[in-house]
Amino acid sequence: MSSNDDAVVTGLGATTPLGGDVASTWDALLAGRSGVRRLDDEWVKEMPAQLAATLAVEPSEQIDRVRARRLDRSQQVAVVAAEQAWAESGAADAGVAPERIAVVFGTGIGGAMTLLGQDDVLEAKGAKRVSPFTIPMLMPNGPAAAVGLAIGARGGVHAPVSACASGAEAIRWGLDLLRFDRADVVLVGGAEAVVHPLPMAGFAAMRAMSTRNDEPGRASRPFDKGRDGFVLGEGAAALVLERASSAQARGARVHARLAGAGATADGYDLVAPHPEGEGAARAITAALRDAGLSPADIGHVNAHATSTPVGDTAEAAAIRSSVGEHALVAATKSQTGHLLGAAGALEAVFTVLALREQVVPATANLDDPDDDAAVQALDIVRHEPRKASLSAAVNDSFGFGGHNLALVFTTA
Amino acid sequence: MSEDIQAGLAEILEEVAGVAPADATPEKSFTEDLDVDSLSMVEIATAVEDKFGVAIPDDELGNIKTVGDAISFIQKNKG
Numbered sequence: 001m002s003s004n005d006d007a008v009v010t011g012l013g014a015t016t017p018l019g020g021d022v023a024s025t026w027d028a029l030l031a032g033r034s035g036v037r038r039l040d041d042e043w044v045k046e047m048p049a050q051l052a053a054t055l056a057v058e059p060s061e062q063i064d065r066v067r068a069r070r071l072d073r074s075q076q077v078a079v080v081a082a083e084q085a086w087a088e089s090g091a092a093d094a095g096v097a098p099e100r101i102a103v104v105f106g107t108g109i110g111g112a113m114t115l116l117g118q119d120d121v122l123e124a125k126g127a128k129r130v131s132p133f134t135i136p137m138l139m140p141n142g143p144a145a146a147v148g149l150a151i152g153a154r155g156g157v158h159a160p161v162s163a164c165a166s167g168a169e170a171i172r173w174g175l176d177l178l179r180f181d182r183a184d185v186v187l188v189g190g191a192e193a194v195v196h197p198l199p200m201a202g203f204a205a206m207r208a209m210s211t212r213n214d215e216p217g218r219a220s221r222p223f224d225k226g227r228d229g230f231v232l233g234e235g236a237a238a239l240v241l242e243r244a245s246s247a248q249a250r251g252a253r254v255h256a257r258l259a260g261a262g263a264t265a266d267g268y269d270l271v272a273p274h275p276e277g278e279g280a281a282r283a284i285t286a287a288l289r290d291a292g293l294s295p296a297d298i299g300h301v302n303a304h305a306t307s308t309p310v311g312d313t314a315e316a317a318a319i320r321s322s323v324g325e326h327a328l329v330a331a332t333k334s335q336t337g338h339l340l341g342a343a344g345a346l347e348a349v350f351t352v353l354a355l356r357e358q359v360v361p362a363t364a365n366l367d368d369p370d371d372d373a374a375v376q377a378l379d380i381v382r383h384e385p386r387k388a389s390l391s392a393a394v395n396d397s398f399g400f401g402g403h404n405l406a407l408v409f410t411t412a
Numbered sequence: 413m414s415e416d417i418q419a420g421l422a423e424i425l426e427e428v429a430g431v432a433p434a435d436a437t438p439e440k441s442f443t444e445d446l447d448v449d450s451l452s453m454v455e456i457a458t459a460v461e462d463k464f465g466v467a468i469p470d471d472e473l474g475n476i477k478t479v480g481d482a483i484s485f486i487q488k489n490k491g
Contacts, residue, residue, distance in 0.1 A: 066430030070451075132454040 007178045007258040008247050008412065011089025011240030012349050013081040013189070017233050017336055020057030021084055025336075026353050028056075029361050030385050034217035034335050036231050043197045049209035051216050052195045053233035053337025070133050071146055072111035077236035077342075078143035078191035079150050086151050089240035091185045094250045098154040102183035104173045105147050105159060105238075106166030106190045108341030108399070110140030113196055143191040143236070155183040161341075163399030164304070166190050167237065168344025171407055172261035174241045184246060189238030190345035200232060206271070208308055220338075221365035222305035222331035223312050223375050230306040233337025237346035254412040256352040259293065259392065262286025266402030273311055277318025279404045284322035284394055287406035293392055295323045298408075300360050300393035302351045305331035306338050315396070316374035328388055329380045330354070334364035344397035348407055351395040355411050360386050417464070417483050417490075424459040425479075428452055438480030446479075456482075466490055 012022045017035025019025035028035070035053040044050045059076035060068055068076055082105070086092060091101075114137040118130050136142060141159035148157035156177070160169040167190025174188035203209045210229040212219040220231040247254050264286065266279035273280070288295065301319055305312050312331075319329065332350050339346055354360055366382040369375050396406045422436035429448045442448040448456070453476075457468040460482070466489045468476065476482050 064430070066428075069428075129458065132451040136451075 006244045007175050007241045008244045009239050009255045009258060009352050010242055010247050010252040011085035011091065012255060012352065013084030013088065014235065014237040014346060014349055015055060015057060015059065015062065015077050015080045016235040016237070016339070016346060017053035017056055020062060022349060024056070029332060029335055029350065030359070032335070032362060032364055032384070034364065035233065036216045036219055036337055038213060038216045047197070047200055047204060049200060049204045049211050049229070050213045051210060051219050051231050053231055054195055055234055070137070072114040072137040072142055073193035074107055074111055074191045075137065075142045075146040077193055077234070078105055078189065079146050081189055081191070081236035081238040082147040082187055083150055085189070085238040085240050086187060090252055091240055091242065092151070096185050098152050100155050100184040101151065101153040102155040102177050102186045103144055103148040103151070103153045103157045104170040104177070104186060104188045105144035106161060106170040106341050107140055107143050107159070108161070108163045108166050108192055109194050109199065111138035111142050112194045112199060114138045116196055116198055147187060151187060153187065162403040163401055164338070164340050164343055165397040165399035165403040165405045166341035166344065167346065168348065168395070168397035168405035168407060169263065169403070170345065171239065171258065171348055172263055172405060175258055175261050178241060178243055185240065185242045187238060187240055188345070189236060190342040191236035192340040192342040193234040194340070195232060195234050203232065210307065218365050220307045220334050222303070222307045222334050222363060223316065223369055223380055224366050225368045225370050227307045227309060227312065229308055230333065231337040233339040235339050235346065236342050237349045239345065239348060239352070256355045256412055257410045258407065259410045260287045260291025260408040262290055262406045264404045266404065268402060270402070271400045273314040273398060275310070275314055277314040277321070279402060280315060280318035280396060280398060281322040283404035283406040284318065284396055287394065287408045291408040291410070293408060297392045298323050298327050298394050299388060299390040300351070300354055301327045301329045302347045302354065302393065302395040303329050303331045304343070304397050306333055313370060313372040313375060316372060316378055320374045320377055323394060325377045325379065327379065328360040328386060329378050330361045331363040331380070332361055334366070344405060347397065348395050351393050351409050355390050355393055355409055358387060358390055360388055414483055414487060417486050418479070420463050421479060421482055424456055424463065428455045428459060436479055438478065438483060440479045441477055442479070460486060464490055
């Protein structure tokens, strides 16, 4: 099925609650470590949900101070992850014209930290004290724009916004850019950094967040009977995509192939998923068709599985109906928390690594799987990572608004 | 007096734009020599007001091209 025009992944980057780069994040994931902690800020005391998966390494340790002060935290993490992926790919030395380099970088919320911080300045000190960098720091295309500047991309810089599917949507968009020959190299990814009272209060008001405040490491428990909501995470992940032919010509290391993608909308409710995961299943089926694969080819699914009561069962139904019961399922948010607009990109990185390393990470905290028939039917890896012979894997992502994305990766 | 202002301005330039204090000499142009962009100039103007109590109106900001221009403006308008 593969051809020289397929998109391949030649660079990976990430800064996450588990580590400041891809290698440390992946090691911590396989070791079963949790990135979740109980916040100790003063404002947290009033919050129903007091947990977050905060960055393992502060971006200020990874980028220059003056540069950092002009970037919202979401943009800082985007730049950190993107520069790692870009450096690893070696694309900068490949002589690609800047006009043939594109960026697609999504975020769910964008520069909320800046928006809210500058609103405090406005209230306390007046309009004249608001930073002149307020707008470029809060705009949701800010992470994409910052990444575009960082790598010198002139072939288009795009910023999909589809809540928690944004990172996955960016990857699908990048695939399209290569297929439509709009670029030769595309840096794709997602970024989010909104550990702040307002988003925390908003999500908690939806009853979407875990309030297992006394057990941080056990709070994110996808598919488990005791799950009570997601844990907010922050960070970014990035991938470099290019055609197999160009990667081969320049001798680049290929981590995996991006074989196909699918996107659908539920058309059901603004925030609640369709209970049977109908739209999600259609996205997965569309991605399989796009990749020219059948459900039997899929050995692994990195699930969106946020640890909310309704979301996980809907997704289990979708995986069961579109892929079947044979694939090894992993819910990595059990350790990373939910990185919202960066989640799809980070989990795509995990999917690529699972294929490359032939191992499926375990789903932490799955002590007592939900009684739901679909959850019971799936082979969800738990307790410890499982070695497997994998040739193709699915990564799905969903976002408030009814957005469903599915990506299919295959081994290099 | 002018040395104090230059030193204070150098602190601001280092904080806002990462300019090495030794480079913040009177003949240097903000945009040409020190790579300070227009948004950073707005931040510098705010910091100057905080540090020296001298407000730089928008129509004056455009006339301040060099570190020396800024020093003279602050010197002239300081109470």
